[in-house]
Amino acid sequence: MKEAQYRVIEHKSDKFSIELDGVVVEAVARGRLKRDGEILVGDFVVLDENMTEPVIARVAPRRNSLVRPGVANIDLVVIVVAPVPETDGFLVDKLIVNCKEAGIDCLICLNKSDIANTERERLVREYGTDVAGVVVTAAINGEAAELKPYLTGKVVCFAGQSAVGKSTLSNAILGGDERTVGELSERISRGRNTTTSARLLRSPDGFYFVDTPGFSVLDTFGVKANELALYYDEYVRLSDDCKFHPCTHTSEPGCAVKAAVGSGNLSRERYERYVKLYGDLREAEKRRTK
Ligand SMILES: Nc1nc2c(ncn2[C@@H]2O[C@H](COP(=O)(O)OP(=O)(O)OP(=O)(O)O)[C@@H](O)[C@H]2O)c(=O)[nH]1
Ligand SMILES: [Zn+2]
Structure with missing residues (x-):
């Protein structure tokens, strides 16, 4: 039988409220799992079958997570x-x-x-x-x-x-x-x-x-300047047609993204913000390596 996976819905001091099919149970963590960040709200957990009280034994792999708060x-x-x-x-x-x-x-x-x-x-x-x-x-x-x-x-x-x-x-x-x-x-x-x-x-x-x-x-904004464009679907799609590979779509000649902005096929406002964000990230990177 597949182990029951409870969803962690709240965490207060050493107690976790975990839920399965609308029923909420209070559980505790032991050992390593007590450490900060080991069990997050939103995690799926499995209980220790050998215990009479609900004790969390394992955390299922996460699909994603955000920090502060986790x-x-x-x-x-x-x-x-x-x-x-x-x-x-x-x-x-x-x-x-x-x-x-x-x-x-x-x-x-x-x-x-x-x-x-x-x-x-x-x-x-x-x-x-x-x-x-x-x-x-x-x-x-x-x-x-x-x-x-x-x-x-x-x-x-x-x-x-x-x-x-x-x-x-x-x-x-x-x-x-x-x-x-x-x-x-x-x-x-x-x-x-x-x-x-x-x-x-x-x-x-x-x-x-x-x-x-x-x-x-x-709180987690931590992408690298030269990776920023990878998070803009249209820029990724057009980058094959840029003269330079990789192209940051800022100052390179023959840039397909800039051409699309010029011809009105891409939002100029969002592009200008992209250039500014790119510049800010570059500046921050330079300051860190000084
Ligand atoms: N006209 C109008 N006002 C709205 C609507 N939704 C929210 N408001 C008003 O906008 C103001 C702010 O709403 P909140 O729900 O507190 O906004 P919030 O995004 O949670 O704000 P923070 O808690 O500061 O992050 C309140 O005065 C609401 O009554 C809407 O659909 N139409
Ligand atoms: Zn380009």
Whole structure:
């Protein structure tokens, strides 16, 4: 028989809340597994059959993980943007790079469509090939129907700048279920700065929401300058036609990416941000080697 794999949904001091088919059990770790980072929220674990109490014996291999706070096996990062506050394109660009580097799908959610809903086309044009989708929501009115189908059965994490509506959106999606609502009000009241551990909230529709205090997928931004272009699908596709191999698509002559930007086939704004990010990464690398 296949061993039962429990999902770690919360970690408090030396106790892990682990879940299987909606039933939550408290378990402890022994020995090496007690060390920081050995067991993360989102991990799948197997219990020690020889113990009468639930003791975690093993952690299943992770598909991916993020740090600070540690979460494993995330399926989808929802990058939330809105008409207000004005979108920080660098943040969106970096979030996408980070998701790709970590091997996590992401999608863009344009929230507050009740205020304005004119950006979808631009977002599809800029990011269409790099994300699983671009959806539109009005969380304040509970409108999240476009987003929901992407979440089913997944472990989902919301990211994006302050005040775009991440909390409102998660309430709109998780709301309605008493157990979850109770957890949510606790979530809102607990001090956001007093704890650094993440936890998973299970939604009635069968997905898991990564609830974290001050979560920032950005904390791990550590790609190399000359690898940055590998995280832009269209640049990878065009690079065969560049004169130089490899081409950073910045100052090389005969660059197919630059040509596509010039002819309007690629977003100039995103390209200009790429050049800036590339330059910043180069600078940081130079400073480190000095
Ligand atoms: N008009 C409109 N306002 C919204 C919508 N969603 C959220 N808001 C408002 O935007 C403000 C910020 O919403 P939050 O959900 O707190 O945003 P957040 O992204 O969680 O912000 P941080 O916690 O700072 O990261 C609140 O005043 C919300 O009422 C929406 O769909 N339409
Ligand atoms: Zn090039």
